[in-house]
Amino acid sequence: MYDADKIITGLIIFLCLITFPIYYNIATGKAAYRPEPKIVTEEKQCVESKGYMRAKHMDLLEEWRESVVREGKRVYVASDGKQYTMSLVDTCMRCHWNKAEFCDLCHNYVGIRLNCWSCHTLPKRD
Amino acid sequence: MKVLYSLLAVIVLVLVAYVGVGLLGLHSLFGVMIPYAAGAVFIVGLVYRVLKWAKAPVPFHIPTVCGQQKSLPWIKANNIESPHNTWGVIARLALEVLLFRSLFRNERVELRRSEKLIFGGNKYLWLGGLAFHWCLFIILFRHLIYFMEPVPSVVLFVQDMDGIFEFAVPTLFLTDLVILIALTYLFLRRVIYSQIRYISLSSDYFAVLLILGVVISGVLIRLFYKVDIAAVKELAMGVISFRPTVPEGISLLFYIKLFLVSTLVAYFPFSKLVHGAGILLSPTRNLKNNSRMRRHINPWDYPVKVHTYEKYEEEFREAMKEAGLPLEKEN
Incomplete structure (x- = not known):
């Protein structure tokens, strides 16, 4: 019927994946490095x-x-x-x-x- | 005509970036603000799209299968073609997403001159589509070098593998070559084959031409009209760390490409391109075929007052007996 729990979990995983570089740069602390x-x-x-x-x-x-x-x-x-x-x-x-x-x-x-x-x-x- | 409209649309996009950056010098608009807006439209649009799909109820049990359903223990079931448990569904969807399994079965029906109806396999669409999508994925993954500092070794490894022939300076990437061929094929098949041309819409051509525009501008930047890519990475890092700066010395061609990419990203949730999310939400693909193991009841079934034959017979027993009608239960 409705699979809201699975769909929303999938959506959150997807959003985490595409924003991963942001967290990665914060973790390495080199976002401002030039x-x-x-x-x-x-x-x-x-x-x-x-x-x-x-x-x-x-x-x-x-x-x-x-x-x-x-x-x-x-x-x-x-x-x-x-x-x-x-x-x-x-x-x-x-x-x-x-x-x-x-x-x-x-x-x-x-x-x-x-x-x-x-x-x-x-x-x-x- | 539809091809021309789509081509015109892409040319207008290029011209907009040309005028905006080349003539008016709006570097921060095209380098920072439009990409931000496009990213926001992409995320909000995609979430909106998926949540809207999630709200649509799926009352019926409608997997489309092409294998033996699980039934009696001595009949061999095919859990991938006709999955009866979650692992089967995962395997089926994974093969669909990663290898386009159902497209592999694409067939062509042709009426030859001898008035013979011919059924034949047609793997070109599968091959072209698969090559295009995998190349696009590898190219996107390779672009992580512009968004991550330090660059992870897995990205460098993929980049090394992609440029393994070390042909030309800088190295020609195989994915660039293959995606150009695949996209050209995907475009030409819509133009050349009359049946496909008949069912093609402007948006079909537009998606292909827009991606082709992005790829061509990318290849031109890489191989022919080089830009200062350290400055490009500064721009990209500034944008994703929300401290945007617009470095000097990035050429117009880069901004044209960035504008095409921004358009593509913003266009994604509202077009056929969103099939990337839709494939996972297709009830015909993501449901288990377990209707022999579990009864699926439509949750909306209206509570209709039923009058079963059993009760009917009970009610009219005497009258029916008198009339000599056959009864299921004698007394």
Whole structure:
């Protein structure tokens, strides 16, 4: 006839499930956490603009990888006309050597797992 | 025509977001307020819908079954096709929800040129539907990375499995590919087959096209017009922790996608999409087929005054005897 008890139990379980992330963030206490990657560089300007780098650095790195590995070309001309050597370790990480406080912060934040370090080795710095 | 109206509706939605965010710069309206409103409409609407269904009485015992009912001990009963206890019902509903078991039995009847009526299995709808729903579920589950901090390892595991081929940068997700194919099929079957086109409504096309719009914008954001996803997660975390902020540097395309998602979420409880809740509340599926074990009495049966034959005979015994009518009880 009426199954109100079962239906309402099901409804409550469903509501708990879809709101689960809210409780999870309260439990972990990291709801207000924002990654703030440390920029420890002496240079004032990255290869491209900050907005471009934030959203599309993976495109740039892929372009560099294809160019270096497949075509052997190592010179990158930035949109402002400056020339850079295409190299993750020698160009990017010369400034951003602090992987744990730079790369990893955002990548961990949005659950991105990379395979850079299956080929490259992390440069040592004293 | 119906296809065009639905397509037009989706295009208008895209344009609304384009004008609102791109031209007028209403970032907090489209990034925070509309998603909140959509979430509230979803929850209130769904609860309202389900409670309304819960209020509808189910006086009759109407499971639709296609297996042997439990009867005598030497007749083999099929507890999944014709469940007689709660476990049977759970198994039947679970198979229905997770594998679309009844759709698997979908058949096609066709009159071929040889004037032969042909019955054949038709598994494409089942396959397309199942692929679409599972992909949608996995994609929704993957999106938990934007709502949980730290990201649970099970979400990362699902994401790794989904991108197992590591094709392209960032990795192409298999579910993105499959859901696009499945949705295209589900849309085209409504357009191409004349019988299905005849029974399709604007809302049928609209649901498919709206979801297709969400998927296409999502794939574009991921693979071609990338956004700063750390900023996207900041927005999402702010919204679900009720301390909304609108970070800089999120592209227009993201807001278009978010507006389409908000529309979909708000539309859900008032459309055919709510079958997700309805399947569990279908009396034909969630009742036990135990009518041989238990008598089901309609609780509304009006207390009619009955005059049984027994009493009738008692009353007119003498008259009937005189007339020579046969009597059940002689004296």
